[in-house]
Amino acid sequence: MQEVTLEIDGMKVTIEDGKTVLEAARKAGIPIPTLCYHEELEPFGACRFCMVEITKGKRKRLVASCVYPAEDGLIVKTNTERVREIRRMILELLLPIAPAGPLRELAKRYGVEKSRFQSDEIRPTHCTLCGMCVRYCNEVMKYDAVSFVGRGVYKAVALTPEARDLCVFCRKCYTICEAGRFPMLAEEYSI
Ligand code: FES
Known part of the structure; x- marks a missing residue:
């Protein structure tokens, strides 16, 4: 079985080829929050809450870790200011449609107490469409x-x-x- 080694938050992680960055992080005990990922399901890539910052060669960019493949030499940062900013924005968008419950708790953890958006203007169903x-x-x-x-x-x-x-x-x-x-x-x- 072929393996790849990448670096996540400064830690070297080796995992089977074909696995995702999220799976590699979880294997190493590094938490990446997710909203539409479930280990029994095919990755969906819908919520973007699992975004991480990757560096590949000279290129730095943001990717959804639940669908991005773990690759040799990849450098991953799971908790940069850019990453946290995206998560806060997603939570702000979801907050008006999320009832009291896990999402609201998550928003609190990211310091998102209020949203600039109105629920009726977005979707009044209280469903985030994570699927x-x-x-x-x-x-x-x-x-x-x-x-x-x-x-x-x-x-x-x-x-x-x-x-x-x-x-x-x-x-x-x-x-x-x-x-x-x-x-x-x-x-x-x-x-
Ligand atoms: S967990 Fe939803 S896009 Fe990755």
């Missing part, structure tokens, strides 16, 4: 009971009414919803 419930239902449970509907600002997560019986017994998506929205949505459908 974890949709992907978990489809990729792992193979029920296809949860899906995206609509486009643009009208994009939302919906339950398939015909799958109601499966949902009553499963409810796996309740436990992985970062916004704490899923139980609210399920309530609307009485499942």
